[in-house]
Amino acid sequence: MKNIFNYISNYGNLSFLQVPFNDVDNLIFSSLVYVDFSTDTDVNNLTINKISEIYFKNHTNSQIIKNIIAIKTGIKVLNLIKDTVRYKDLVISNYEYVSSNDTQFCAMIIKINEDTNYIAFEGTDHLISGWKEDFELAYKFPVKAQELAIDYLNKNIKLSSKNIIVGGHSKGGNLALVASMYCKFWKRKKIIKIYNNDGPGLRKEQIGSKQYRIIEKRLMHIIPNYSFIGLLLRHGNNYKVVYSYEKGIFAHNLANWKVEGTKLVSAKLSFLSQELDHGIIKWLDKYNDEERKNFVEALFDICNRAGINNLLDYKDDKFNSTIKFIKETKNLDSNTKSMIIDLFKFLIKYCTNDFKNNLFTKNRED
Numbered sequence: 001m002k003n004i005f006n007y008i009s010n011y012g013n014l015s016f017l018q019v020p021f022n023d024v025d026n027l028i029f030s031s032l033v034y035v036d037f038s039t040d041t042d043v044n045n046l047t048i049n050k051i052s053e054i055y056f057k058n059h060t061n062s063q064i065i066k067n068i069i070a071i072k073t074g075i076k077v078l079n080l081i082k083d084t085v086r087y088k089d090l091v092i093s094n095y096e097y098v099s100s101n102d103t104q105f106c107a108m109i110i111k112i113n114e115d116t117n118y119i120a121f122e123g124t125d126h127l128i129s130g131w132k133e134d135f136e137l138a139y140k141f142p143v144k145a146q147e148l149a150i151d152y153l154n155k156n157i158k159l160s161s162k163n164i165i166v167g168g169h170s171k172g173g174n175l176a177l178v179a180s181m182y183c184k185f186w187k188r189k190k191i192i193k194i195y196n197n198d199g200p201g202l203r204k205e206q207i208g209s210k211q212y213r214i215i216e217k218r219l220m221h222i223i224p225n226y227s228f229i230g231l232l233l234r235h236g237n238n239y240k241v242v243y244s245y246e247k248g249i250f251a252h253n254l255a256n257w258k259v260e261g262t263k264l265v266s267a268k269l270s271f272l273s274q275e276l277d278h279g280i281i282k283w284l285d286k287y288n289d290e291e292r293k294n295f296v297e298a299l300f301d302i303c304n305r306a307g308i309n310n311l312l313d314y315k316d317d318k319f320n321s322t323i324k325f326i327k328e329t330k331n332l333d334s335n336t337k338s339m340i341i342d343l344f345k346f347l348i349k350y351c352t353n354d355f356k357n358n359l360f361t362k363n364r365e366d
Contacts, residue, residue, distance in 0.1 A: 001245055004028055005080060007259045012084030019086075021112055021165070022262045023222070026195045027254045028081065029110050030169040033120035034074030036106075038097035045093050052082035070123060070170070073255045094156050103133060103144035105175075107152050116163040119156065121149055121179070123170030123199070132300045134171055134200065137233060138284060139292035141203050142178065145171065149179035157187040164191045169254055170229055173199020177219060181211040188215065196221045198252055201235030225267040226251035231277045233284070243267035287339060295339045 007024050037043045040058055043051045055078065064075055081087035091111045098105040106122035124134055136143045142150070157164055168176040173196035180194045194215060201221075206212060216236060223230035224244035229252050243258040243265040244251035258265040287295070 002259050002265075003245070003255050003257060004031070004077065004259060005255065007262070008077070008080045008084065008087075011262065012081065012086050015085055016112055019262060021116065021118075023195075023220070023264050024259055024262060026118070026165070026167050027169075027197060027257065027264075028077055028087075029118045029120045030123075030167050030172060030195065030197050031070075031074045031077045031254050032081075032110070033106060033108055033122045033168065033172065034071045035078050036071070036097065037095055038106075043092060044095055045091060047089050047091055048078070049082050049088040051092060052078050069253055073253060076255075094152075096152065098148060103148070105145045105148045107149065107175075109156060112165075116165065117161065118165045118167065119153065119176075121152075121166075121168035121172035121175040123168060123172040132296065134232075135296040135299065137174065137200055137203070139289040139296065141206060142182075145175060146178045149175035150182045153179045153183035153187060157183065157190055161187075161190050165193045165195070166191055167193075167195030167197065168199060169197040170199050170252065173197045173221075173230075174201070175199075177202070177215075177221075178206075180215050180218075181206070181209070191215070191218060194219045196230075197254065198223050198227055198230035200229060200232040202233055204234055207234045207236070222264065223269075223273075224251040224257055225270050225273065227269070227273045228252060228276060231273060232280060234281070240264075241267050241269045247272075291335065291339065295336055298333075298336045 004024060004027050008028070011019055032048075035055065037051065037055065040051075040054050043054065046054075055075075064072065067075070093109045093111065095108040096106065104124065108120055110118045110120060112118055133143045133145050153166070166176045166180050167173070176194055177196045177199070180188060180191050196219065199221075201207065202212065216238075219236075219238075221230070221235060221239040223239050223241055225241050226244055226247045227241075228249050230239070244256045244267075245258060246253065246256040247270075250256060284292075
């Protein structure tokens with residue numbers, strides 16, 4: 001499978017002078033920020049090689065395999081790039097990780113060369129607070145993680161900074177976009193490119209703002225042909241569709257995107273994703289901000305009462321956690337129940353169509 005791992009194997013021993021930074025390097029850096037360095041010795045101003053030495057000394061294989069897919073992909077990337085000419089001497093700095101009951105945020109700077117830095121924002125990890133923020137994007141701006149992202153750029157883009165690239169995957173892509181839109185004007189001028197890698201879009205007010213128009217030409221919104229997360233909320237029509245080896249929600253995984261040489265392979269947006277795009281907008285337009293807020297707060301209050309605080313705990317006890325979740329939904333008011341039913345009807349329809357499409361494709365290939 002030609003993907004980011006294959007790219008590392010082919011280009012890992014070629015410097016950025018020999019092969020300039022490209023869209024695939026962006027995916028690698030967006031994946032790397034998922035690795036949790038917060039429990040390790042201070043990793044700031046260390047090379048990727050040194051950081052990997054510390055990380056793999058402190059984390060066993062049995063700990064690593066318990067992580068969610070995005071984090072495991074990031075850890076695999078770290079392991080593959082730690083000894084390569086291209087990446088091993090790159091310095092990571094300004095690592096920041098914030099986790100609480102209401103937010104999840106992580107960012108770091110990767111120095112590509114004397115003139116260019118990549119600022120990476122992490123997407124949603126295993127914490128339920130991060131997933132709640134994803135839902136809050138439907139009715140609230142800015143959410144706490146967006147405020148932290150804006151502040152991060154304001155703190156870390158200096159007068160001496162030259163070429164700044166900002167990016168992230170999933171929620172991290174949204175943070176990269178929003179932070180670039182709302183950081184201070186002179187700092188924003190130093191940003192040469194913004195990568196939103198299959199991350200949610202914006203609310204109606206922000207997509208129509210002057211801040212969005214200012215950065216629009218520097219934005220690259222990349223989504224797989226079976227995008228789900230990247231089509232949430234509203235977005236411009238200038239996104240780049242790339243081929244994913246997997247369909248449905250698994251297309252969200254960066255490791256499933258097809259790479260040829262130094263380029264991501266283009267594709268057409270699937271019919272299912274087009275339907276999803278229209279369906280999400282219809283659902284958003286059907287309810288006002290207050291109704292969406294009540295829905296999100298009720299949904300995650302249920303998670304809290306069911307004892308679901310992070311995805312790793314849920315993964316270890318899916319059956320009991322699901323039963324508790326279902327029991328707790330009985331106490332919801334009728335309007336919130338109706339919203340949940342509407343959303344789940346749509347998602348079930350999407351998943352059913354996805355299954356039928358996969359079955360049809362498989363039979364056709366057989």
